Amino acid sequence: MRIAVVGARGQLGAAVVDECAQAHETIAFGHADLDVANDAAVAAAMARAKPDVIVNAAAYTNVDGAEDHPVDALNGNAFGVRALARAAEARGATLVHYSTDFVFDGRASAPYTESDRPGPQSVYAASKLLGEWFATDAPRAYILRVESLFGRAPGAAPAKGSVAVILNTLRAGGSPKVFVDRTISPTYVIDAARATRRLLESDAPAGLYHCVNSGHCTWLELAEELARQLGVEPRFVPVRVADVPLRATRPRYCALSNERLRSVGIEMPEWQDALGRYVQSLKSEV
Numbered sequence: 001m002r003i004a005v006v007g008a009r010g011q012l013g014a015a016v017v018d019e020c021a022q023a024h025e026t027i028a029f030g031h032a033d034l035d036v037a038n039d040a041a042v043a044a045a046m047a048r049a050k051p052d053v054i055v056n057a058a059a060y061t062n063v064d065g066a067e068d069h070p071v072d073a074l075n076g077n078a079f080g081v082r083a084l085a086r087a088a089e090a091r092g093a094t095l096v097h098y099s100t101d102f103v104f105d106g107r108a109s110a111p112y113t114e115s116d117r118p119g120p121q122s123v124y125a126a127s128k129l130l131g132e133w134f135a136t137d138a139p140r141a142y143i144l145r146v147e148s149l150f151g152r153a154p155g156a157a158p159a160k161g162s163v164a165v166i167l168n169t170l171r172a173g174g175s176p177k178v179f180v181d182r183t184i185s186p187t188y189v190i191d192a193a194r195a196t197r198r199l200l201e202s203d204a205p206a207g208l209y210h211c212v213n214s215g216h217c218t219w220l221e222l223a224e225e226l227a228r229q230l231g232v233e234p235r236f237v238p239v240r241v242a243d244v245p246l247r248a249t250r251p252r253y254c255a256l257s258n259e260r261l262r263s264v265g266i267e268m269p270e271w272q273d274a275l276g277r278y279v280q281s282l283k284s285e286v
């Protein structure tokens, strides 16, 4: 397969490039190479690259910034996906697009499935939901919701998500602030990238999949496991969502069920196992 990866220097994009390049001709487009918000540039780049598959890991990911810059969020997360879906249609290519747990309102008490009704609570979340809909304009689209990404593949810019902040603070001997009342299903970028490749190499039905590691935890539980695996003192500042003024609303309970992925033969490892492999990879870097 000839696979074009857009947003290729991001946390997830770099992992997808690394994974797909092991078995397929893979063309990486960083932000500087291709702005997905530019319809004509997307059409021209894909006409030149002639991919069988377009993987979209590009996104406007500044959740709080999106509240003040809604047009930028829409251009990156919605209209950019429309341009890629149209390019996929022009070539008869498959589109893989990543979305987020933030499309849900977080008021559930059991893991969300793909058939649960979204209820976006922020501009970022609404722009991502719109992107999911535009992705279905492609003749064949896999829409993979990921959540609380961690891990760093070669070629990725330094990670800036919450797991990276907790990890760096713990390693520096500090006490990170962690939510005690937000529940998540963390996602190791290496596992999400492998699942992406396996889906593409399978004849799994197109559509929406929750592509997260198995299980769920609060941010405090994740931080405790991280400290245990790093072998550092588990010192934290526990905080509640209501205590932290954030520009954009965060959903409180966002465990996602990955049963649908399992039903097509793709078993996602438990989040503790994934975190362990990540910590091991960091230790072997030193």
Ligand SMILES: NC(=O)c1ccc[n+]([C@@H]2O[C@H](COP(=O)([O-])OP(=O)(O)OC[C@H]3O[C@@H](n4cnc5c(N)ncnc54)[C@H](OP(=O)(O)O)[C@@H]3O)[C@@H](O)[C@H]2O)c1
Residues within 6 Å of the ligand: 006, 007, 008, 009, 010, 011, 012, 013, 030, 031, 032, 034, 035, 036, 037, 057, 058, 059, 060, 061, 075, 076, 080, 098, 099, 100, 101, 128, 146, 147, 148, 149, 150, 157, 161
């Ligand atoms: N990180 C998480 O915890 C998380 C959680 C749920 C869902 N997701 C979703 O997972 C996907 C990957 O996220 P990530 O964490 O890997 O994001 P990331 O590290 O921020 O990477 C996104 C990449 O997209 C690029 N980009 C931004 N706007 C672009 C544009 N208009 N055209 C082309 N490239 C553009 C960015 O470049 P610049 O750095 O130059 O802007 C960056 O390289 C996204 O769809 C995101 O919504 C992420």
